[in-house]
Amino acid sequence: MVEDSEQQGRRPANDGPRAAARNRSALVAAAREVFAEHGLEAPLSAIARRAGVGQGVLYRHFPDRTAAVAAVLEENVRQVERAAEDADATFAGVLGVLTWHLADSAAFIGLLHAERVGSRSADIRAYALGLSARVERALRRHLPAEHRLGAGDDLGLSVAMVSAAVIGPTRADRELRALAAWRLLGVEVGPVRAFTD
Structure with missing residues (x-):
């Protein structure tokens, strides 16, 4: 019984490098779209929103x-x-x-x-x-x-x-x-x- 409740309350497994690769790919695709629509001066926050990630994730991949x-x-x-x-x-x-x-x-x-x-x-x-x-x-x-x-x-x-x-x-x-x-x-x-x- 304890084992079942531990598994149900457990946080999802961290995908580590796979999640990082997916996030980077999503950020590049989002940046391509945002820059295409708004030019190279578009807000970086718009890229993070479009990619569905937080700004911390954006800045981990692209510091500027x-x-x-x-x-x-x-x-x-x-x-x-x-x-x-x-x-x-x-x-x-x-x-x-x-x-x-x-x-x-x-x-x-x-x-x-x-x-x-x-x-x-x-x-x-x-x-x-x-x-x-x-x-x-x-x-x-x-x-x-x-x-x-x-x-x-x-x-x-x-x-x-x-x-x-x-x-x-x-x-x-x-x-x-x-x-x-x-x-x-x-x-x-x-x-x-x-x-x-």
């Missing part, structure tokens, strides 16, 4: 805004870099991967406009500028020598212009806008896709 932004955007940038590292990569193909991420992630668009991040977010601005530079380096690896975007800052400016055009209620709408913007710039884009190894 920069860490939360990094978790959301690093994979976008890394996929563009991996596409550029592929042995069969072409400039048009890497642009296709970049365009997929532009259509898929409003937070990624915000990254490419890092100069717009408010002055109270100097760490985020610096981090975003670093990620943006990594995207440009990945693209430049395959930019043909005489390409129309090869002069000065034309490549970076073109990416910023296209990303500014990526608006619309659905992913398909945003992709069509991105492709139209590239077409207006006279730039060929390969298949729009996520990069997979």
